[in-house]
Amino acid sequence: MSELMPVILALTILISGVAGAAVLTWFERRLLGVWQDRYGPNRLGPLGIGQVVADMIKLLFKDDWIPPFSDRVVFIFAPTAIVVAMMMGFAVVPFAPGMMIIDVNIGLLFFLGMTSLAVYSVLLGGLASNNKYALLGGLRSAAQMVSYEVFMGLSLMGVVMMTGSFSLVDIVEAQTEVWFCFTQILGLIVFVIAGIAESHRLPFDLPEAEHELTAGFHTEYGGMKFAMFMLGEYLGLMLISCMIVTLFFGGWHGPMFIGDWLPPFFWFSFKTFIVICFFVLLRAAIPRPRYDQLMSLGWKVMLPITLVNILITGAALLWIEGVA
């Protein structure tokens, strides 16, 4: 049974990931409606949840058109890359004690590697479309993601220094007493901002900014291929939320003053849900910055913050070691 556990879990994640992403499209629009004082999709089924089915049917039956001027093979390959990479990222997420697919000692690096591979989807999609707007979107995403990957990795170094391990299980267990969101507040801020930029969601969706690039890298995509891009984006959102909970909000541990009397998986999914809601709120509240503002924010603000964070964490660790 214990040998079958990873296989069953992998299948569960595959199915619930796809279904979750579909439901999330509806949930996000309803939540945006609440915050922007309007309804959102509320016609089909209870609370409008039938909208998910309607959208799926529409996307499935759309003409699957491949532009004759595009690079055919790369055009078809591009949308799959983001879905595969994001799904692979879930392999190292510890949902509860013993409830994860693989517990490798380089879990954190594996996650960073998978998010960096997801860039190719946007890049190759934009390039293969052979369209000016798509190319511009691809170029922007390349620069944006390569830059923000740097801060994303560096912002986690404080957590790794305090734990002394890249293993995500070790990181969660190191937060039994105090969550890292208190001791690594600078790391958390940078990681959240870099996480939004990596999953290129609003307010950092410059690669597909519709008022200047029509739809950016997926201008030429329609039907199921477009749905794959959307699936990848929502999987990325879920993955980033899972990682924020794992790295900074104690993973499967309950809050200190309540304790661990509810099952660990409940705490993990509850906290992930809160983080997803926070990302939707950001989308509703903050306008999109200009492209050069985004880049200078990265290199002139985020990079110094992460470096200072690493310096402070290292100094504090050495000081504590010296006192003890």
Added chain:
Amino acid sequence: MLEIVFFYIAATVALIATVMAMTRANAIHALIYLIVSLLAVAVIFFLIGAPFAAALEIVIYAGAIMVLFVFVIMMLNLGEKGDKQERQWLKPGIWAGPAILSVILLVELLIVIGDVNGPVSVSAVSAKEVGLSLFGPYVLAVEIAAMLLLAGLVGSFHLGRRYLERDHIEKGSSQ
């Protein structure tokens, strides 16, 4: 036993992908094959007990450096014309020189491997060991590499800045 099977699968993928990367006329297709080859090499690193090196291979080579390569190809936007030129360059005659040199290297490699008995590495190398050796015996190499990178950074900043300043002057005169 299973590891040996995985090793040979990954090695075959790496070889085929590398050959394809060299022979494609389209730059983007060649780059995708090169990325696949790097991923296969990462799998091999993982199998011979270097998980840290495997992760870095994916994060740095496949995830960052190759993205910059694709970025440059996008900026150049070669298209059909570039493919044609590349096909002209890839005439059969062009392969003779590199092929002879590679065969010499291959023979040398086979002789060296013939002396080694059993697997090359048996112990897994952790991230801690890599860090300790980087800041221990190899600290000089790390520092030299850092200085080289700094020089590259300053150089590219200087080149980019000159264009920026010229743009400013031109704009100022036209107003």
